[in-house]
Amino acid sequence: MTKDKKNKPSKELPIGFVDRKEKELLVRDFIISNIREIMIKYGFQYLETPSFEYSDSIGKFLPDKDRPDEGVFSFKDDSKWLSLRYDLTAPLARYVAKNYLEIPKPFKRYQLGTVWRNEKPGPGRFREFLQFDADFVGAKSLQADAELCVMISEILEKSGLTKSDYIIKISSRKITESLFKKINIKDNDQKLTALRALDKIERLGWEEVKKLLGEGRKDKSGDFTRGAKLKAKDIETIEETLKKKIPETEDLVEIFKIFKDYNFNNFEFDPSIIRGLEYYTGAIFEVNLKFDVTNNKGQAIQFGSIGGGGRYDNLVNNFGNYDAPATGISIGLDRLVYALMQKKEFKVKQSKPVVICVIDKNLMKEYINVQAILRNADVSSEIYSGEGKLKKQMEYANKIKSPAVILYGENEIKSGKPTLRNLSSGKELSIEIKELVNEIKKII
């Protein structure tokens, strides 16, 4: 070992990136297997697109030009800029535009993939995370929007949530659109600021949101946020209209009717959900958890939604050639995993290997033989591959939560009966090799 610490490589990870351990990965795999099963059942195609796209394909040509160059990781390759994808919807629009003539219309596809965002990370929020995304492209029917909600619901419940654990909140861009028309806001910046303010009703309450619609607001730390500077009269109109909580737009009326046909009722109309800015054109959904998620100090943390989506009728058209009204929904899988792991009753089991202790290296042939017998019977097992004495081997088996160890040394070889030690009870059995599999199966 070198003592010189100065010129050693860093053990630290880049900010916002994390190592993910087995416990978490098992839960994630479990959710993924549920997703795939349900996607097949609902008739979606599986698709994978690359991690990198040309920056303009996933940003500059989108209607949302609010911050086209920020929030992504990019580099210049020869003359063109490439970016790591920040979601799976923009690459889908690119894929559809590129392959429009060959794909079925409507095109129903799902995708699981890592996405990257160059933003400030927080608890449960990373710069690299796994997203699940399902979309209908070329589907004008609102049945598609409704079915996405039903489908997400099925995934969540199959993964261990109950109806009282989550709710799908629904609204429509058409509501705010007509509202802005009514009070005659034309300035785009003002619209955006107002939308952002409305997005915070749940968290801040109407009083604070009204400040944001007006001059602005100071937060707890004393920082000031500039407001939308709307007239007091207009702010009142907005408050009155949204507080009524009546889904007056045609699209919502239709979707709620379809929900009834599906016998789906774990949703709620909430005009305060906004989701993104200029991207969506119609219905918008957000999947919210109803139980508290806590950090490692036991404090409830601001978790936000675990997913959402909506209708984006113009996205594919931005590539120029084809009109493809679309609707989709995504889930941040890591957030769902994090939330699910906090539910006490939730556990994913994986059997750990039985450890065959190496009492005498000259007997390796015997150990390999025992291992082959176990593995042929699909019993997870391993020959201790470290250097230590028996005590160390036992400590190892204990640490990896192995159910049992097999002791097969000089004494046992003589009688032809290995010793099987149950690591939870500490009991030892001296048994014939051919009985090993049966005895181990009793333990695990």
Added chain:
RNA sequence: GCAGCAGUAGCUCAGUUGGUUAGAGCACUAGUUUGUGGAACUAGGGGUCGGUGGUUCGAAUCCACCCUGCUGUACCA
């Protein structure tokens, strides 16, 4: 990004108004047990006190800047 608070061993933390060689618990290593884990006991390793510069006879402690984390806020396609 902005604002507030924080950073001492792998982890959780103590360290009095600046004063000798910076501590504890857990974890780790070795031994008590030359073939037996989870308990106990004994011994041991491990820190440039987040970094750099400054004030001082003397800095973990005071000052400045930087880095990192947490919380709020902004942004989140």
